[in-house]
Amino acid sequence: MGRYFVTKEVRFCYGHRLLNHPGRCRHLHGHSVKAAVTASADRLDERGMVCDFGELKQAVAEFVKEKLDHTLLLHEADPLVPLLRAAGERFLALPEHPTAEVLARLIFEHVRAKGYPVVEVALWETDDSYACYREPFLRHASPEARQ
Numbered sequence: 001m002g003r004y005f006v007t008k009e010v011r012f013c014y015g016h017r018l019l020n021h022p023g024r025c026r027h028l029h030g031h032s033v034k035a036a037v038t039a040s041a042d043r044l045d046e047r048g049m050v051c052d053f054g055e056l057k058q059a060v061a062e063f064v065k066e067k068l069d070h071t072l073l074l075h076e077a078d079p080l081v082p083l084l085r086a087a088g089e090r091f092l093a094l095p096e097h098p099t100a101e102v103l104a105r106l107i108f109e110h111v112r113a114k115g116y117p118v119v120e121v122a123l124w125e126t127d128d129s130y131a132c133y134r135e136p137f138l139r140h141a142s143p144e145a146r147q
């Protein structure tokens, strides 16, 4: 039996550094990225959709805008954290390294918690590099479960 898939793309910017990186990524730098969020269902809802593109975009964008966009993303052990806090700067300290892989998973978890049958989030960090987080299909994704 076939499946349906829909993908919504959302673009945003962030700064970060990767403390354990042996090369240039250990220095502060920024990315202008594209998150491609894919939802899937084995049958369509009463509207003939997996989910509405606009609703899916809203679920992604609310998290991205509030947490990630124009934010400096750091490991919580980064010595810059207390300095940024004292300066009143916008940052997010994570319990893990702020890689594209981790950001893809954070977006995935937010959108699925909102009740969308998301199966994959790909985070395009550059034109030719993306990281992806996937989980198995939801067995009983229903529009009613969405908040």
Ligand SMILES: [Zn+2]
Pocket (backbone or CB within 6 Å): 016, 025, 029, 030, 031
């Ligand atoms: Zn980077």
